[in-house]
Amino acid sequence: RKEVEQDPGPFNVPEGATVAFNCTYSNSASQSFFWYRQDCRKEPKLLMSVYSSGNEDGRFTAQLNRASQYISLLIRDSKLSDSATYLCVVNFKAAGNKLTFGGGTRVLVKP
């Protein structure tokens, strides 16, 4: 079983709609969590950190569920520019701050 798993998609989303997807992780000792965004042929960039209480950044909301070992990302009022691959990242601090990536979820926002 992979340490961090994501639905690869693609999620085809009408412009203006809401889309949500999850990421599951296997190590309950995982320390910190992030969502990164990767555009085609570009390097990944941080979208947002995920805090235990959940957090929001504009149209983006991230949630952490430690009991069920998953994190989620919700995008409201989708824009064409939201089309990208969203990467879930988990830090295993006990392993020396090993950052492990999920395979990514592809989102395509269409007019």
Added chain:
Amino acid sequence: DVKVTQSSRYLVKRTGEKVFLECVQDMDHENMFWYRQDPGLGLRLIYFSYDVKMKEKGDIPEGYSVSREKKERFSLILESASTNQTSMYLCASSQDGNTEAFFGQGTRLTVV
């Protein structure tokens, strides 16, 4: 502006060659990482380092080694390149596990 710089954007090497991929960061970060990214497989961690001269194996270290002689530089070495090492290689750095990791632009390596 923070920066992680990889020495080459594109490389073509022959099977059996020894290949060096260089990565330099200017943020005085403790942690540095090497990943490879392949279609359908996502980013897979090859090696990482949390301090100078320290290294830890990631998930796919076979066929690779690393060197971190200075804090700002983390080198990935392919001891004897093989065609299955054709991939996009991404270097990243972070101050600690709770902060953002910054990536270089990647090196697309083709082994022929």
